Amino acid sequence: MNVLGVESSCDETGVALVDADTSGVPKLLAQALHSQIDMHQAYGGVVPELASRDHIRRVLPLTGHVLSESGRSLEDIDVVAYTRGPGLAGALLVGAGVACALAAALGKPVVGVHHLEGHLLSPFLAADPPEFPFVALLVSGGHTQLMRVDDVGSYELLGETIDDAAGEAFDKSAKMLGLGYPGGPALARLAEFGSGDAFELPRPLLHSGNLDFSFAGLKTAVRTQVLKFGTNVCEQDKAHLAASTQQAIVDVLVKKSLAALKQTGLKRLVVAGGVGANARLREQLNAACAKRGVKVHYPELALCTDNGAMIALAAAMRLQRGLAQPRQEYGFDVQPRWDLSTV
Template sequence: MLVLGIESSCDETGVALVDADGPGVPRLLAHALHSQIEMHQAYGGVVPELASRDHIRRVLPLARQVLADSGRALAQVDVVAYTRGPGLAGALLVGAGAACALAAALGRPVLGVHHLEGHLLSPFLSADPPEFPFVALLVSGGHTQLMRVDGVGRYELLGETIDDAAGEAFDKSAKLLGLGYPGGPQLARMAEFGDATAFDLPRPLLHSGTLDFSFAGLKTAVWTQARKLGTEVCEQDRANLAAATQAAIVEVLLKKSLKALQSTGLKRLVVAGGVGANRALREQLNTACARRGVRVHYPELSLCTDNGAMIALAAAMRLQAGRAEARRDYAFDVKPRWDLAAV
């Protein structure tokens, strides 16, 4: 079974082809990605209308590239999958419309996929794939969640953010420090040259007794410190504040993840989503989990951000597990807000 996946939830257009022949984990044949970062940099963030228009320009050329790279023909595709939500409504509609049009032209079934389920399952495409059950730390854009995962489509929410997510805390703090878009990676790079102990920043909900997250208070604290430094701040002070911000976010993610592992009794952790590429987070998780005999799994770095491979994979794994049925009516809708636990 060949599954073509299309991702267009925000500012990356991704297309991929996976082979789900047989009982094992589907195999990635080819994937292609176009990032809109350069286009949105002038505005300091994603402009939804521009994002949607760019998806329209990119999706079919990327599909042709993936088919050429995989050595497969469009007529060989068995299922077309797309990101149904969550995400930007206009951007989602582009991918949904393209997928349903392709499927209708081929006479093949189509399947809408949850964006976060794609992230959650993406480590199965890595060189060290996980096994069920596991605890998943999902840190993607506006989402920060801890899930217990017992199988495909068997997800229990353990904790989630009640305001800003970790990715938002990185990006908004970076903006307060005068860094460009995308802010998170730039803040992480600056943090390498700073002293994380130079500023005493809060760790919201760290000792709340729950597995929920809150990063809005941290963002406010960064704003307060940035104002105190003033407009003539030296680069070392900026680097120190960046390091302190990253340390606060990482500590909360680390300790909440360890608490989730302890409460579930599981010995396997999956970290997925864009923030999962953060080097400090990976290093501290690897050290702490090794000490506790816990295996940690990540997607390949190239698959941490939004991509079509995770969408094709999630669709294939759902179909293999009998947790979804691809349809042929080709009517579509999108879900800009969509609870993963309800999938």
């Protein structure tokens, strides 16, 4: 079974093809990705209308590239999957429209996929895939969540952010420091030249006794410190503040993840989403989990960002378990807001 996946929820256009039989982890045959970073840099963030228009330009050429790389043809596609939500409504509609039109032209079924489920399952494409059950730390864009995952489609929300997500804290802090877009990677690069304990920044909800997150207070503290700098801030102070901001976010993510593992009694942690690529987070999670005999799994770095491979994979794993209902009715909708625990 060849499943073509289309991802267009925000500022990356991703297409991939996976091969899935009735058992085992689906195999990635080929993928292609176009990032809109260069286009959005001039605006300091994603412009939804520009994102949608660029998806329209990119998705079919990327599909052609994937088919060429995989040695497959359109006729070899058995199912077309697309990101149904959450994400930017206009961007989602592009991927959904193209996927449903392609499926209709081929007479093949189509499956809508939850974007976060794609991230959550993406480590199954790694060289050392996880096994169920596990705790998942989802840190993707505007989402920071801890989930108990017993199998595909069996998700229990343990905790989530009550305001800003970790990714938003990275991006907004970077913008206040005058760094480029995307802010998270830029802040992490600058943090390499600073000290994580140079500034005393808050760790909101660190001792709350629950598994929820909050990063709005941290963002406010960063802004307060930037205002104190004034216009004559030196680069070293900016590096120290970047490192201190990163350390505050990492401290919260690590402690809450360990608390989730203790609460569930599980010994396996999956970290997925764009923030999961952060080197400092990986370093501290690995060290903390090693002390507790916990195995940590990450997606390949290339699959931490939004991509079509995770969408094709999620659809394939659902189809293997009889959880997805592939349809050959080609009307479609999207869900810009969609709770993963309801999937």
